[in-house]
Amino acid sequence: MDSRTITPLPTSITSRLAPEVLCIVLSNFDKSGRQHLVSFSLVCKSWLPLCRRILFAEIEYSKDFARFLASSPHATETITPHIRKAVLRGDNIAYEAKREILNSISRLSHLTSLLIKNLGLNVIMDCLSIPPKATPSEILSVTRLQCLNLWWIHCSSFILFAEFLDSFSLLQELSLDSVSWDAMVDITTNDGSLPDAPLKTSSLKKLCLSFCHNRMLFNWLLYGIISDCSISRRDSLFRRSFCSLTSLSFPDILPQDADIVGVILATAGETLEYLEIGILLHDFDGLPDLLTLAQNTLLKAITVNQITLFQFPRHEEPSETSSAYNWIPKLPLTARHGSVNTISFKFWISAEDQLDVFPWQALNASLAKLCISKLQFHISGVGLERDTVVAWFRMRLALDLAEIAIEYNIAL
Secondary structure (H helix, E strand, O other): OOHHHOOOOOHHHHOOOOHHHHHHHHHHHHHHOHHHHHHHOOOOHHHHHHHHHHHOOEEEOOHHHHHHHHHOHHHHHHOHHHOOEEEEEOOOOOHHHHHHHHHHHHOOOOOOEEEEEEEEHHHHHHHHOOOOOOOHHHOOHHHHOOEEEEEEEEEEEHHHHHHHHHOOOOOOEEEEEOOEEEEOOOOEOOOOOOOOOOOOOEOOOEEEEEOOOHHHHHHHHHHOOEOOOOOOOHHHOOOOOEOOOOEEEEEEEOHHHHHHHHHHHHHHHHHOOEEEEEEOOOOOOOHHHHOOOOOOOOOOEEEEEEEEOOOOOOOOOOOOOOOOOOHHHHHHHOOOOOOOOEEEEEEEOOOHHHHHHOOHHHHHHHHHHOOOOEEEEEEEOOOOOHHHHHHHHHHHOOHHHOOOEEEEEEEO
16 A cells, blocks of 8 residues: 555544444554554544554564653653563663663553563563562552563573562463573572462463473472472472463473473363473383373363474384373373363474384374364474375374364474
């Protein structure tokens, strides 16, 4: 669309459009190009606030944008109320510029979602944490965040990291990817003792942990304990309640952490609707006993990650009976019958014969007992035509699965 061809519409017409209808129309144009929204904002004055709300709902922060907001009272009044999500990429940004950007983000009055990449936690805490003895008017808006995503973040100690997360009392979605810290400590809390009172109920609805020290995070989330060890006599400890948890994503769990993942699943209980899980292992016979979905009665979808079938060097001939992935067909069977309707698998392979490592016979038997409607295969690592790769999988799936919708997503 060319802005030079736009003719303003009479107010008598534009004012009759329902806001919901106008929002749908303008949102569709936002998907095809934001320059259209800039043009539409000139058509009618009554459209301007809605166009701003769509244009500035998600902002990738830069030093220039932060300075623009700081230098323009008009921008502060007309733009910042519409910013719901802010993205900050810390790589290739000077230290002072990072502080400037974070200070600007902390003043966003309606911010609900924040994504920060490649940044040290110390500078984040300096700019976003609540100062001691803060009055209600001094409490930063970021503490009211509902969604926090931290990717490639490093901090000096886990205690500081836990204190930082504790400041977000209304958090509903937490995603941690490649978050690390230096100091490791034995069982303790901030005051040096085990919790002696019930922990505050978590408001989390979605939790995603990827490439982190999962045991440390699980101990803190469940028991308020800072430790990288397996907790003995944990049944006698106070456990945090998760009354709203609907989605869990743990794509890279170590075998020795499977026990506490089982505790997380049991704690989530009947509210859990989606689970992504991947185990980094070669063989672990006790896994099916540690992971059960019996208490997740409303579970609708399962994604199994980390099915990495190419191994080098290969020490023995592939065999389904000795497969390290025998736990996968057993996991869905532990869920309430009829609850799960979608199962997805993420495979990494480079040749067809590697598929012989996977327990297809057991999977077919498992799927025959389940009432799923959709089966998805996400396949990576194969540089061949899609039809060829799909044929490999179809040969191994039972023919009586024809009633299930099967999707193949192949990353060439």
